[in-house]
């Protein structure tokens with residue numbers, strides 16, 4: 001078993017860190033305060049190639065293998081101070097772009113991937129509904145077949161990138177039969193008649209990613225808007241969600257490392273009772289635990305990347321990674337806040353923002369409770385109905 005990075009991977013990692021530190025994230029506090037999307041930062045990321053690391057060269061990407069791409073995304077998340085921008089990129093990539101990479105026809109790939117890679121299109125994924133959160137099979141959004149077309153009607157909520165999206169991947173009901181076979185995945189351009197952002201949704205953290213409620217009112221879609229095939233939406237969702245539940249959480253590992261760095265610096269420089277506070281075991285052990293969580297989460301992340309590079313399923317490993325990395329990041333942020341004292345609570349330092357950003361991780365992409373259900377059923381506990 002070889003845990004080392006190749007010279008090419010190390011060089012890419014260093015370049016990504018240098019780029020993200022120098023070119024983006026300087027206005028993170030302002031984007032957080034005003035809840036604004038950093039369009040300029042987005043364009044710079046696209047130009048640097050961030051939006052195409054996992055996309056085939058034929059469509060403008062750089063076709064990195066999963067392990068190398070994970071190295072690059074973790075480095076990006078570590079060095080980009082704007083978690084909102086990182087989250088916008090992650091939603092675009094893992095819940096929109098990768099659906100098309102994995103399940104698009106050559107025509108769909110040629111039409112949508114180049115603008116998604118060059119940043120001229122922003123992607124979003126519309127799954128959740130007011131009455132269908134964890135229980136996605138309860139969804140009521142319908143795409144009714146009318147002749148050669150489908151007519152899409154329904155409301156999706158909590159959609160990241162929704163207010164700025166140019167393209168949605170939408171899961172809708174196309175049948176009344178057994179629930180899983182009744183769902184279909186559609187590519188829906190935001191400029192089609194009937195697509196409407198009905199509400200911007202304010203939130204506690206990740207405020208540099210805009211969130212919206214989206215209504216689809218009699219949106220007419222030709223059959224070439226279907227991803228995969230009619231009735232395959234649930235299967236495509238459950239296979240592609242592995243990207244979302246693994247690569248998306250490279251961001252948690254990057255953030256853990258950034259918060260650890262800040263905590264080490266503070267423990268070494270803040271003096272009380274004539275000593276750096278790091279000399280007190282109650283402080284230094286918090287930092288040791290941060291490092292333990294970072295190390296363990298990173299190993300889980302790279303294990304998943306390796307499984308993906310072997311073309312193997314990683315449903316169990318993704319669920320374990322998601323629970324551990326997101327809950328670990330929250331604990332790391334709480335510990336960092338405590339050891340920074342008042343400075344961790346006020347907005348002069350980014351610690352309180354890191355904590356607000358971290359809190360959402362146990363909710364989106366399937367809650368911690370749902371991940372534990374998945375883990376329990378995959379290790380043999382009788383599945384819930």
Ligand SMILES: Cc1cc2nc3c(=O)[nH]c(=O)nc-3n(C[C@H](O)[C@H](O)[C@H](O)COP(=O)(O)OP(=O)(O)OC[C@H]3O[C@@H](n4cnc5c(N)ncnc54)[C@H](O)[C@@H]3O)c2cc1C
Nearest residue numbers: 125126127128133134158159160360363364365366367369
């Ligand atoms: C920051 C953020 C970004 C998001 N982005 C998107 C997006 O881009 N696209 C999109 O479609 N959705 C998005 N969502 C929505 C997200 O996927 C849902 O919030 C999530 O699936 C949970 O659904 P819910 O909020 O309706 O909670 P509910 O399903 O109502 O759950 C409420 C509570 O009950 C628990 N619970 C429910 N069922 C069970 C069960 N069977 N066993 C144990 N516990 C259970 C849950 O774990 C949770 O604690 C986003 C959410 C957030 C916070």
